[in-house]
Amino acid sequence: MRVCVIGTGYVGLVTGACLAHIGHHVICVDNNEEKVKLMKSGQSPIFEPGLSEIMQAAIQTGKIEFTSDLNAGVTHGEILFIAVGTPPLPTGESDTRYVEAVARGIGANLNGGYKVIVNKSTVPIGSGDWVRMIVMDGIAERKAATGEPVLAGVGGVAVTSHPEVEPNFDVVSNPEFLREGSAVYDTFNPDRIVLGSNSARAIELMKELYTPIVERQFAEDKSLSPVPVLVTDLSSAEMVKYASNAFLATKISFINEVANICDRVGADVVEVAKGIGLDSRIGGKFLQAGIGWGGSCFPKDVSALIHTADDYGYEAQLLKAAVTVNERQRLIAVEKLQQVLKILKGKTIGLLGLTFKPDTDDMRDAPALNLIEQLTRLGAKVKAYDPIVSQTGLRHGLSDVIVETDPERLADGCDALVLVTDWQQFRNLDYVKMGKLMQTPVVIDGRNFLDQEAIEAAGFRYVGIGR
Ligand SMILES: NC(=O)c1ccc[n+]([C@@H]2O[C@H](COP(=O)([O-])OP(=O)(O)OC[C@H]3O[C@@H](n4cnc5c(N)ncnc54)[C@H](O)[C@@H]3O)[C@@H](O)[C@H]2O)c1
Numbered sequence: 300m301r302v303c304v305i306g307t308g309y310v311g312l313v314t315g316a317c318l319a320h321i322g323h324h325v326i327c328v329d330n331n332e333e334k335v336k337l338m339k340s341g342q343s344p345i346f347e348p349g350l351s352e353i354m355q356a357a358i359q360t361g362k363i364e365f366t367s368d369l370n371a372g373v374t375h376g377e378i379l380f381i382a383v384g385t386p387p388l389p390t391g392e393s394d395t396r397y398v399e400a401v402a403r404g405i406g407a408n409l410n411g412g413y414k415v416i417v418n419k420s421t422v423p424i425g426s427g428d429w430v431r432m433i434v435m436d437g438i439a440e441r442k443a444a445t446g447e448p449v450l451a452g453v454g455g456v457a458v459t460s461h462p463e464v465e466p467n468f469d470v471v472s473n474p475e476f477l478r479e480g481s482a483v484y485d486t487f488n489p490d491r492i493v494l495g496s497n498s499a500r501a502i503e504l505m506k507e508l509y510t511p512i513v514e515r516q517f518a519e520d521k522s523l524s525p526v527p528v529l530v531t532d533l534s535s536a537e538m539v540k541y542a543s544n545a546f547l548a549t550k551i552s553f554i555n556e557v558a559n560i561c562d563r564v565g566a567d568v569v570e571v572a573k574g575i576g577l578d579s580r581i582g583g584k585f586l587q588a589g590i591g592w593g594g595s596c597f598p599k600d601v602s603a604l605i606h607t608a609d610d611y612g613y614e615a616q617l618l619k620a621a622v623t624v625n626e627r628q629r630l631i632a633v634e635k636l637q638q639v640l641k642i643l644k645g646k647t648i649g650l651l652g653l654t655f656k657p658d659t660d661d662m663r664d665a666p667a668l669n670l671i672e673q674l675t676r677l678g679a680k681v682k683a684y685d686p687i688v689s690q691t692g693l694r695h696g697l698s699d700v701i702v703e704t705d706p707e708r709l710a711d712g713c714d715a716l717v718l719v720t721d722w723q724q725f726r727n728l729d730y731v732k733m734g735k736l737m738q739t740p741v742v743i744d745g746r747n748f749l750d751q752e753a754i755e756a757a758g759f760r761y762v763g764i765g766r
Contacts, residue, residue, distance in 0.1 A: 302378050304327045305379065307365070310419055316354045317517075320517070325363045369401075373409060376414065379416050392423070404437065416434060424541070424607055474493055480658030488519055492529070495531050509528070549618065549621040552620070552624040569588075569747055569763075589628075636717070643678060646715070650667055653665060653667045653685035653697070656721075668697075684702070714738045718746055718749060731757045746764075
């Protein structure tokens with residue numbers, strides 16, 4: 300099928316490359332010319348395991364193309380994905396201006412054939428109908444500007460605000476659940492696919508698009524039964540995305556709250572989480588206590604849901620509490636450093652990891668940023684080593700932190716280390732050597748990730764979260 304993906308970030312580029320890999324002909328559109336140039340040369344602008352390989356293979360077979368020309372993409376695609384960012388506004392609402400610009404642009408470039416416009420961006424509930432309206436605005440504006448005659452529509456539903464324009468498209472909500480760091484794997488091995496629309500025609504095309512994935516033709520385990528496809532209305536599909544992220548964030552806040560109680564009563568939250576997680580009604584995933592959730596999705600999606608509830612006269616108390624617990628948790632490492640080192644002014648603290656999770660280069664709303672800010676405010680010098688940030692030299696707007704090129708340079712002269720991101724390689728560093736380079740060999744394990752016995756055997760004082 301002919302597909303256009305607009306916005307080539309973590310979601311759009313992975314979606315485009317994976318759809319090309321399963322045989323569709325994809326044009327990816329981005330308004331960032333530099334990114335487009337990079338992608339045309341076969342390089343991925345983001346770090347995501349396995350992405351460059353499938354991108355390059357698809358370029359070779361001619362299944363994927365990159366452009367900044369929206370008209371080329373819209374003309375090509377029978378299915379048009381909107382996958383631009385929806386960052387948070389200071390009020391907690393989603394900033395939908397990029398989605399709006401793309402929807403208007405689609406309208407301005409829409410040609411005769413029937414199109415399915417798919418919201419893959421995480422957008423506030425009700426955005427499906429809003430996108431339809433903006434696309435209609437775009438069509439009307441173009442027709443007014445060019446004096447084009449009104450074309451007879453083939454499909455879709457009449458929109459009363461634009462009786463002069465007959466739509467020839469439908470809107471589908473198809474929320475994305477991939478996780479950065481395993482995005483390609485997640486796309487080929489999803490737990491479910493959610494499709495929201497009131498158009499049977501659009502849903503049929505979407506099902507056809509995803510058939511190879513639903514049939515697990517590209518899955519790690521091809522013997523599994525087909526991927527469940529939930530077909531529902533637009534608003535419910537949009538809500539599935541917010542409710543999923545809100546649930547996962549709340550689950551982490553829950554175990555962090557339990558960890559803080561464990562700390563006080565002398566229980567070990569790792570053992571407690573094991574005991575809880577063995578209950579099949581609860582499950583063991585997302586029960587790792589630590590320094591809180593962050594990243595580009597959980598904080599903004601939970602805030603946006605709280606905001607939506609508020610708009611409709613409901614106070615989302617549980618979600619607000621999950622956020623409050625998280626805000627406090629993100630500074631728990633500072634509390635622990637103060638307990639061990641007392642005064643932080645004049646001390647040097649080394650952060651192991653900067654990105655919000657391992658196997659990604661994404662620093663958006665990473666807990667490391669709060670830590671750096673707070674430690675600097677308290678007069679400490681902050682150094683950091685991160686496998687991706689140190690290697691790529693990308694600073695992601697980092698200030699007040701010295702980024703070291705290897706773990707030993709990081710340890711040199713430090714009064715304590717804080718493990719911020721659970722990169723696998725941090726388990727196997729030469730802690731004996733690192734400890735000898737430090738002023739005081741202390742490690743705050745912000746993810747309960749290190750082998751406590753091995754760390755203590757290397758001469759460190761080990762402090763976990765809730766242990
Ligand atoms: N990152 C994730 O793990 C994840 C997971 C699920 C859902 N989502 C949602 O998916 C959406 C995209 O997230 P992301 O992390 O991929 O964003 P991103 O910021 O990484 O990428 C957005 C891309 O859109 C491009 N863009 C912006 N305006 C454009 C325009 N007018 N025309 C063409 N391109 C334009 C930008 O240049 C950028 O490359 C968001 O709504 C997010 O909430 C993200």
